[in-house]
Amino acid sequence: MRIDDFNPRGPADLVDPDTGWVSRRVFTDPDLFSLELERVFAKSWLFVGLTQEVAKRGDYVTRVMGDDPVILSHGQDGQYRVFLNACPHRGALVCRADRGNSPSYTCPYHGWTFQNTGKLHTAADDLSCYKGRVDFTHYDLVTARTQVYGDLVFATFDDQLPPLEEYLGDARWYLDMFFDRTPAGLEVLGAPVRWRARKNWKYGAINFAADGPHALAAHGPITRTVLEKFGMPAEMLRDLAIAGPAVRAGNGHGMIVVPNPPGMPEFTGFPPECVALYREHLKPGQIEVMKDMFNGVMTIFPNMSWVHFPLAFGADEPFVNFFNLRVWQPVSASETEIWSWFLADKEASEEYKQASLRIGVNTFTAAGTFDQDDSEAWAAIDAGSRGTVGKRMMSSYQMILASEDERIPNFPGPGEAYNSTYSEMSEFGILLEWRKRMEGVS
Amino acid sequence: MDAKVKRPGQEQVNDAAYRRVLNFYYDEAELFDNHDYETWLATCVVPEIQYRMPVRNSLELGAKADLPYDNGYFMDDFNSLAIRIQLWSKHATTTAESPPSITRHFVTNIRAFPAEQAGRLRATSHVLVYRTRATEPRPYLFSARREDLLDDVDGMLRLVRRDITMDEPVVMSPNLSFLV
Numbered sequence: 001m002r003i004d005d006f007n008p009r010g011p012a013d014l015v016d017p018d019t020g021w022v023s024r025r026v027f028t029d030p031d032l033f034s035l036e037l038e039r040v041f042a043k044s045w046l047f048v049g050l051t052q053e054v055a056k057r058g059d060y061v062t063r064v065m066g067d068d069p070v071i072l073s074h075g076q077d078g079q080y081r082v083f084l085n086a087c088p089h090r091g092a093l094v095c096r097a098d099r100g101n102s103p104s105y106t107c108p109y110h111g112w113t114f115q116n117t118g119k120l121h122t123a124a125d126d127l128s129c130y131k132g133r134v135d136f137t138h139y140d141l142v143t144a145r146t147q148v149y150g151d152l153v154f155a156t157f158d159d160q161l162p163p164l165e166e167y168l169g170d171a172r173w174y175l176d177m178f179f180d181r182t183p184a185g186l187e188v189l190g191a192p193v194r195w196r197a198r199k200n201w202k203y204g205a206i207n208f209a210a211d212g213p214h215a216l217a218a219h220g221p222i223t224r225t226v227l228e229k230f231g232m233p234a235e236m237l238r239d240l241a242i243a244g245p246a247v248r249a250g251n252g253h254g255m256i257v258v259p260n261p262p263g264m265p266e267f268t269g270f271p272p273e274c275v276a277l278y279r280e281h282l283k284p285g286q287i288e289v290m291k292d293m294f295n296g297v298m299t300i301f302p303n304m305s306w307v308h309f310p311l312a313f314g315a316d317e318p319f320v321n322f323f324n325l326r327v328w329q330p331v332s333a334s335e336t337e338i339w340s341w342f343l344a345d346k347e348a349s350e351e352y353k354q355a356s357l358r359i360g361v362n363t364f365t366a367a368g369t370f371d372q373d374d375s376e377a378w379a380a381i382d383a384g385s386r387g388t389v390g391k392r393m394m395s396s397y398q399m400i401l402a403s404e405d406e407r408i409p410n411f412p413g414p415g416e417a418y419n420s421t422y423s424e425m426s427e428f429g430i431l432l433e434w435r436k437r438m439e440g441v442s
Numbered sequence: 443m444d445a446k447v448k449r450p451g452q453e454q455v456n457d458a459a460y461r462r463v464l465n466f467y468y469d470e471a472e473l474f475d476n477h478d479y480e481t482w483l484a485t486c487v488v489p490e491i492q493y494r495m496p497v498r499n500s501l502e503l504g505a506k507a508d509l510p511y512d513n514g515y516f517m518d519d520f521n522s523l524a525i526r527i528q529l530w531s532k533h534a535t536t537t538a539e540s541p542p543s544i545t546r547h548f549v550t551n552i553r554a555f556p557a558e559q560a561g562r563l564r565a566t567s568h569v570l571v572y573r574t575r576a577t578e579p580r581p582y583l584f585s586a587r588r589e590d591l592l593d594d595v596d597g598m599l600r601l602v603r604r605d606i607t608m609d610e611p612v613v614m615s616p617n618l619s620f621l622v
Binding site: 193198226361382 | 507
């Protein structure tokens with residue numbers, strides 16, 4: 001099946017780079033969904049977890065890559081590996097818990113057992129019953145290519161993809177601002193929470209690449225409630241969001257920064273004990289962006305995203321950053337399972353970490369005072385885009401027409417930075433990459 | 443019969459106290475289903491309220507959740523509950539609850555015990571919420587166990603702490619914009 005089969009006039013009608021029009025079938029069509037699992041998810045480096053989630057030998061967590069269940073394992077030999085969670089004999093899950101510690105995995109059907117290095121340990125019958133006619137070197141767990149960047153584990157089952165460093169490319173400069181800014185790095189605050197949103201996975205990836213104007217619309221009441229207390233009226237936030245850059249960091253990766261309001265101290269919301277560490281550990285350009293960053297939001301193509309900004313619910317509480325990392329796992333064209341972690345600098349105080357986790361849980365989970373709105377807005381988009389007539393319509397990213405010539409000269413970071421988180425430039429970048437992948441052009 | 447093995451759930455409070463706990467839970471459920479969260483906050487909790495619902499994982503038999511931090515869905519105090527409730531009120535028209543979701547809270551398996559501290563009770567209950575949202579006519583069921591510490595002062599029961607154990611590792615609804 002080729003993308004052209006969906007539209008005789010060619011892929012440009014699904015995502016038009018020149019006009020910013022995008023067919024709503026990109027977000028609703030079950031056949032396109034099947035195709036993107038193969039052409040996008042099976043051909044991307046996908047984030048599966050953090051090494052600290054499997055800190056000890058024998059630790060494992062079960063995860064998802066595209067629509068495939070996988071195991072992230074810390075083997076008895078010290079290696080991190082990602083396995084397809086399927087018995088090579090008949091395909092059953094060999095590991096059915098969310099996490100645990102075990103030297104081996106046992107298939108629930110015939111009891112075939114695999115070491116946590118992936119090696120076949122025992123089969124149902126004595127292997128001699130096969131009379132030497134079966135090659136059991138093909139019966140180890142299927143192992144993904146696995147690469148660790150900082151503490152982040154990425155994997156792919158594709159042999160042809162360039163190495164992870166190349167895949168991340170210029171996005172590393174931005175990624176490091178969040179994940180590699182102190183000597184000890186980040187600490188993950190508990191196990192991921194998971195919930196099912198009624199929407200296509202791309203709405204999440206695009207929203208976090210990121211969408212400036214929805215903050216005051218979808219999240220209007222909570223934004224006003226929380227920020228006005230701190231002397232940031234909605235109009236000020238809007239002006240700051242319009243002023244902030246949207247970055248196309250290459251290979252579809254995209255981010256925005258909403259800058260601090262004038263007069264707000266540098267590194268507001270960051271743990272004070274870590275600021276000197278950032279200055280030592282990061283490049284001057286990264287510090288220049290980070291010191292006045294109010295809100296930083298980024299997507300690594302296709303489905304890894306994070307959001308980071310300072311908040312406080314009590315008028316007597318200081319601003320504290322929360323740092324929410326998530327993946328948008330595709331379930332169907334209109335269903336996405338969100339996996340969501342909170343992180344904090346390891347060197348931050350225990351008190352800071354607890355406060356950061358609390359403000360994160362209060363805002364960015366299924367029950368979060370921000371996420372509850374996104375879920376409803378996305379469900380509304382899905383409901384409005386699925387009909388016979390509705391799916392013939394186009395979604396608009398036409399703000400790019402007003403923004404393409406708004407490149408910021410001398411931006412400290414790599415990639416292409418454009419004026420305004422309202423520009424749709426970095427959001428549309430996700431769809432341009434998607435288009436390229438779906439055409440089969442790598 | 444082994445006399446050394448004791449069935450849990452013994453030593454509950456007397457009938458009169460149990461009756462009051464029962465009424466408290468039914469009042470609460472009615473306030474929730476009427477979207478009268480403001481009255482709930484004003485009459486059913488103390489200012490030191492802690493309202494928590496951590497993530498529930500599927501673990502191997504006998505394994506314990508032993509992580510140093512509890513990620514979760516609710517980690518609230520009075521202040522954050524007040525913000526949630528203000529957002530769900532008719533004044534805010536928050537996207538998630540405008541139109542409001544339709545809920546019915548079913549509260550069962552209620553047991554009440556004396557607490558260590560005088561003037562307090564411990565109570566456990568099961569709650570099932572039947573809920574439909576504006577964008578989704580298909581109902582969503584939410585099941586959980588609640589472990590409560592209740593203040594019992596001047597004949598008024600109020601929540602001091604509510605620990606909610608949810609019964610699914612993956613929330614199958616797009617959001618949880620309601621209380622249990």
